Amino acid sequence: MLKRVERVSAEVPKRANHSYREILEVEDLTKFYPPVRRGILGFRDLLDTLRGRREDVLALEHVSFTVRSGEWFGLLGPNGSGKTTLCNIILDITTPTSGQVRFDGHDVNREHGHTRGRLCPMQYQFFHDRVSVRDGLRQTGAEWMLPRKEIEARIDWLVDLFEMRDKLDDWVIRLSGGMQRKVWLIATLMSGAEFLVFDEPTWGLDVFTRRTLYRELGQFMEKTGTTVFWTTHNLQEAQETCDRIAIIDNRLITVTTPKKLMEDMHKANLEEAFVQLLRGEQESPVGSDSGTTRIGTS
Numbered sequence: 001m002l003k004r005v006e007r008v009s010a011e012v013p014k015r016a017n018h019s020y021r022e023i024l025e026v027e028d029l030t031k032f033y034p035p036v037r038r039g040i041l042g043f044r045d046l047l048d049t050l051r052g053r054r055e056d057v058l059a060l061e062h063v064s065f066t067v068r069s070g071e072w073f074g075l076l077g078p079n080g081s082g083k084t085t086l087c088n089i090i091l092d093i094t095t096p097t098s099g100q101v102r103f104d105g106h107d108v109n110r111e112h113g114h115t116r117g118r119l120c121p122m123q124y125q126f127f128h129d130r131v132s133v134r135d136g137l138r139q140t141g142a143e144w145m146l147p148r149k150e151i152e153a154r155i156d157w158l159v160d161l162f163e164m165r166d167k168l169d170d171w172v173i174r175l176s177g178g179m180q181r182k183v184w185l186i187a188t189l190m191s192g193a194e195f196l197v198f199d200e201p202t203w204g205l206d207v208f209t210r211r212t213l214y215r216e217l218g219q220f221m222e223k224t225g226t227t228v229f230w231t232t233h234n235l236q237e238a239q240e241t242c243d244r245i246a247i248i249d250n251r252l253i254t255v256t257t258p259k260k261l262m263e264d265m266h267k268a269n270l271e272e273a274f275v276q277l278l279r280g281e282q283e284s285p286v287g288s289d290s291g292t293t294r295i296g297t298s
């Protein structure tokens with residue numbers, strides 16, 4: 001069993017480098033996308049507009065929560081609940097309609113000078129070409145303008161941590177999907193960013209590779225104090241890895257710990273608690289225990 005399971009307590013998540021400093025503040029965030037254009041000339045859109053039928057798409061509505069430095073924070077919600085939109089706002093790939101996200105006190109969509117290089121998404125580049133793991137990682141280090149000695153030191157440390165030393169000279173495209181994912185993760189960690197944003201990083205990975213990733217990313221976080229902000233549809237994964245979770249469905253439903261949510265909902269696992277919280281009893285598996293209670297936040 002993963003040792004992180006026992007370390008998650010109801011009120012006080014424990015991680016060696018967990019400082020409790022609120023590093024990221026999501027404040028009253030709302031995001032509307034313009035309606036998708038239909039047809040080449042937009043004639044149908046024009047008609048719909050005249051009939052008052054064209055509406056903006058709501059992705060996020062008045063969402064507020066904070067993420068603490070050094071924690072593994074999970075963002076959970078059903079399809080279309082706004083998770084990717086929120087990640088993209090944090091990474092300044094898109095901007096909010098209203099509200100703001102502050103990192104270490106600075107608006108991530110405006111004060112780039114203060115936030116650049118400190119937040120990092122999962123790195124997916126360079127792996128479509130015929131490049132070895134070592135060269136790909138060196139290129140990444142160079143893109144981050146790290147000194148050559150530092151690049152070699154980080155590669156050395158991370159390939160051992162992720163048990164990838166014997167793959168260093170293989171082409172990345174010849175590795176299995178799970179191993180490629182590990183290389184992407186190593187490339188991401190090489191950035192030295194304090195805050196990592198992963199949107200469904202374990203999608204499509206087998207249970208063994210996932211567990212290796214959880215363990216190794218957890219070790220990395222403990223050694224470096226890095227904060228991980230992570231979306232997933234795998235609720236067992238969230239239960240095992242996340243210190244705290246936010247559940248959204250375009251609006252914020254709750255911010256809590258997996259353990260506290262299971263206690264509050266009287267459920268044995270996070271998946272059942274999540275289903276009950278969002279959909280009520282009717283979609284819970286037959287035979288599950290019932291009883292809805294107040295949801296606390298932490």
Ligand SMILES: Nc1ncnc2c1ncn2[C@@H]1O[C@H](COP(=O)(O)OP(=O)(O)OP(=O)(O)O)[C@@H](O)[C@H]1O
Pocket residue numbers: 033034036057058059077078079080081082083084085086
């Ligand atoms: N570029 C876009 N233009 C228009 N609407 C968009 C755009 N991106 C997302 N949306 C809409 O915003 C809403 C939230 O989408 P988003 O991708 O953030 O959800 P999600 O929680 O990441 O979903 P999933 O679990 O399926 O990945 C959805 O209704 C989606 O259709």
Ligand SMILES: [Mg+2]
Pocket residue numbers: 083084085199
């Ligand atoms: Mg998404």
